[in-house]
Amino acid sequence: MKPEQFPEALQPDLVPTPSGELFYRCLGCAAEFDIRTLLYTCPECGRVLLIHDRRFDRLKKRSPEHWRRLFDYRRMLTIPALTGIYRYHEFIGPIIPLDAVVYLGEGHTPMVMANAPLQERVGMRFFFKNDGQNPSASFKDRGMASALSYINFLIRSGVLSEVLAVCASTGDTSAAAALYAAYLQPRIKSAVLLPHKKVTPQQLSQPLGSGARVYEIPGVFDDCMKVVEALSEQYDVALLNSKNAWRILGQESYAYEIAQAFEYEMADKVVVVPIGNAGNITAVMSGFLKFHQVGLIDDLPMILGVQSAHADPVYQYYREAETAKRRFVAQSVRPSVAQAAMIGNPVSMPRVIELARHYDETAGRQRVHVVQVTEQAIMDWQLRANRNGHIACTHGGECLAGLAHALAQGVVERQATAVLDATAHALKFVGFQELYFENRFPADYEVQPDPELINAPVYMHPRDLERVPSPGAPLDGQDLERFVQAITSAIAGDLDLKKRS
Numbered sequence: 001m002k003p004e005q006f007p008e009a010l011q012p013d014l015v016p017t018p019s020g021e022l023f024y025r026c027l028g029c030a031a032e033f034d035i036r037t038l039l040y041t042c043p044e045c046g047r048v049l050l051i052h053d054r055r056f057d058r059l060k061k062r063s064p065e066h067w068r069r070l071f072d073y074r075r076m077l078t079i080p081a082l083t084g085i086y087r088y089h090e091f092i093g094p095i096i097p098l099d100a101v102v103y104l105g106e107g108h109t110p111m112v113m114a115n116a117p118l119q120e121r122v123g124m125r126f127f128f129k130n131d132g133q134n135p136s137a138s139f140k141d142r143g144m145a146s147a148l149s150y151i152n153f154l155i156r157s158g159v160l161s162e163v164l165a166v167c168a169s170t171g172d173t174s175a176a177a178a179l180y181a182a183y184l185q186p187r188i189k190s191a192v193l194l195p196h197k198k199v200t201p202q203q204l205s206q207p208l209g210s211g212a213r214v215y216e217i218p219g220v221f222d223d224c225m226k227v228v229e230a231l232s233e234q235y236d237v238a239l240l241n242s243k244n245a246w247r248i249l250g251q252e253s254y255a256y257e258i259a260q261a262f263e264y265e266m267a268d269k270v271v272v273v274p275i276g277n278a279g280n281i282t283a284v285m286s287g288f289l290k291f292h293q294v295g296l297i298d299d300l301p302m303i304l305g306v307q308s309a310h311a312d313p314v315y316q317y318y319r320e321a322e323t324a325k326r327r328f329v330a331q332s333v334r335p336s337v338a339q340a341a342m343i344g345n346p347v348s349m350p351r352v353i354e355l356a357r358h359y360d361e362t363a364g365r366q367r368v369h370v371v372q373v374t375e376q377a378i379m380d381w382q383l384r385a386n387r388n389g390h391i392a393c394t395h396g397g398e399c400l401a402g403l404a405h406a407l408a409q410g411v412v413e414r415q416a417t418a419v420l421d422a423t424a425h426a427l428k429f430v431g432f433q434e435l436y437f438e439n440r441f442p443a444d445y446e447v448q449p450d451p452e453l454i455n456a457p458v459y460m461h462p463r464d465l466e467r468v469p470s471p472g473a474p475l476d477g478q479d480l481e482r483f484v485q486a487i488t489s490a491i492a493g494d495l496d497l498k499k500r501s
Ligand SMILES: Cc1ncc(COP(=O)(O)O)c(C=O)c1O
Pocket: 138, 170, 171, 172, 173, 242, 274, 275, 276, 277, 278, 279, 280, 281, 340, 341, 393, 395, 423, 424
């Protein structure tokens, strides 16, 4: 069904917002800028920007019931442009016409409830929302779908003819950027900067496979970020890091989906996110605030940000209870299993400070908390989660470690229900699982395996057999029969199986 065939009551507000209605606003000096320019920081004071909708109030003219019905209705449709994050089109870049929307299967990731043993172990009801089930296997696809739809729109409207998209990355941003750029080639090409040996082989393979130009840089993410910032200041390139406010808009869909999944009942909910460059927590707060503003949710959920003790500048900032005394200090990071969040100078810190203050004020109490966890706790909880049927990456493990810690500290109440952001697929970070299982963590990670969580393959090699299969020389006849029987008996013995009577 086409949008124009929707029942009248569900007609979407898809009239592209006239330019000028959507604009960038500087978080420092409140200067406003034309949305049709590629802009990442304020040309006047150099601080980060957020996108505002001058006509946001028009969204309040439609009742919360209207929005609920519209979103539920779109859930049943198969129009690609309304299938992903743009189910919430009016809230995510309403200037982008549907035919410029890029949809690669992102969004609407499953929320998987923890089983009874895991809930019991943690002490409360919770879900993992598996953002590793996005096309490039991380939550970054949400923001990338938005940023690339916007660039596609600029190309289609003749503002740009071709674009080189660049980003610095701890692995996942580059995978997502390269994937979406590849879909839009040849008009859009991508180049990504990675800290040498600080992304996993799986992550490195992604931009390479998508055809991006990949540069490895000595140092950490923060160093790569400085280079792409210089590139975007001095050359005609599109910056795809979350400094780009379009990324934040797309990532707000994570909050919208959670609200819709809980039928907009958010009073007793806790949303747990790992913090690195702080784009994700910015987007999640911003998304819930917008739904609250239009009356779609009556209560703001608690936001629990989690950082490893090896990269915790945001935690250190909020550790100071008195707002006036808080000072942000950029950090040197230490190696962390939550490697994609190993960032000492988060680009979105000013956004976090601004939005967390607004969030708490709107809620009328402290609703944003940041906790710190150990590397050990991250690994243990990640592996424990996955032993109970999840596919959490180390950052998902970080969320679970943070939830358990916050519960023990009394920050989170047992009666609440939590949603944990499993930001990437476990398979992207299997190297850390291997280090744990083989007890080979370098000392600076400070991780000792819990024997209960270790697992290793059992190699079956029946020594009394003369011949065993080797590549290129298959067994047959009696050799094969004896081999199969010997292995079968050995496995039955190992598993203590009862023989069929
Ligand atoms: C898997 C994963 N989790 C968490 C983060 C941290 O998110 P943010 O940088 O938006 O705080 C990242 C960022 O690179 C990531 O790739």
